[in-house]
Amino acid sequence: MANTIDLHTHSTASDGLYSPTDLLQQAQQAGLKVLALTDHDSTEGIVEASEAAQRLGVEFIPGIELNADVDRSEIHVLGYYLEYQRPEFQSILKTLRDARVSRGQRMVELLNEEGINISWDRVRELAQGAVGRPHVAKALMEAGYVQSIPEAFDKYIGNGCHAYVPRYKLTPEEAVRLINSANGLAVMAHPITVPGLDELQRWLPGLQKAGLVGLETYYGPYTHKDEEALLSLASRYNLIPTGGTDFHGPGIHPTPLGGRFVPPEAVERLKALAASRRGKTPPAFELPAPVEEK
Structure with a gap:
């Protein structure tokens, strides 16, 4: 059965390799009818992507992906059908993106201290949008220290490596509530990539109470x-079973754009829930103070 839906993609507005316009062009060429742009901590690509989608006849869903921390693991939370123009929501995203810049700078400093000579200016050039670890990884590749982005994570900037720097920490519940503050629909991304099923079952009741509405069930390398x-x-x-590829571009994730089947019912259910919230006043959200690292 041909797939026509991808609900998890990234552009140059965060750490993807393609501009929003190029991403939509590739989506059309891949036969996709529905695409969600879910950049990290950023909605900066949504307007461009939406305009490209209209020209190309692709149904577009405005989204985001937020990173959260729990029990020394990461949980990522996707948000769909966001009222992303809300000033309070954008102010919080700016704070998170600014923290990414500080994090990236510190990673470069730590690499330089170890004799790994890449420049912060080059990382910023590679980023174009919000800075992420893949941009540091690409600078390492360019400088000849690694042959691939996964190798850069394994050797230098992954969790536990010398140049790893923690993020501005949100709990998963806070990430869900932040998405809800823009009347968005919160969905847990790649839910068994890091924690495993046992931990997932332990976390789900609290996340659902916070407002989680979906679970990314059809994801990249997941088995039947x-x-x-x-x-x-x-x-x-x-919870609504959703899905997508987590597409960033070649060499970052193995699944090609549109390469994972997602049932049309997932979009239908998300769309109906979003319609039921439209026009309602969302719950307020206050960003917690950053945790000081030791």
Whole structure:
């Protein structure tokens, strides 16, 4: 069965390799009918992507991806159908993006201290939009220290490596509530990539209470067994099973754009829920103070 939906993609507005326009052109060429742009901590690519989608006849969903921390693991939370123009929401995103800049600068400093000579100016040039670790990884590749982005994470900037620097920390519940503050729909991204099913089941009740509405069930490398387990959890907690490729561009994730089947029902359910919230006053959200690193 041909796939026509991808609900997890990134552009140069965060750490993707393609501009929003180029991403939509590739989506059309891949036969996609529906695409969500879910850049990290940024909605800067949404207007361009939306305009390109209209020209190309692709249904577009404005989205975002927020990173959160729990029990020394990461949880990523996707947001769909955001009222992203809300000033309070944009102010918080700017704070998160500014923290990414500080984080990236510190990573470069730590690499330089180890004799790994890349420049912060080059990382910024590579980023174009919000800075992310893939931009540091690409600078390492350019300088000849690694042959691939995964190798850069494994050797230098992944969790536990010398040049790893923690992010501005949100809890998963805070990430869900931040998305809700823009009347968005919060969906847990790649839910068993890091924590595993046992921990996932422990976290889901609290996340659902915070406002989680979906579970990314159809994801990149997930097996049929993974899908079945996640579908069971989604049914138990009345969550919408969604899916996507986490597409950033060649060499970052193995699944090509549109390369994972996503049932049309996922979009139908998200769209209906978004319509039920439209025009309502969303709950307020206050960004917590950053945690001081030791």
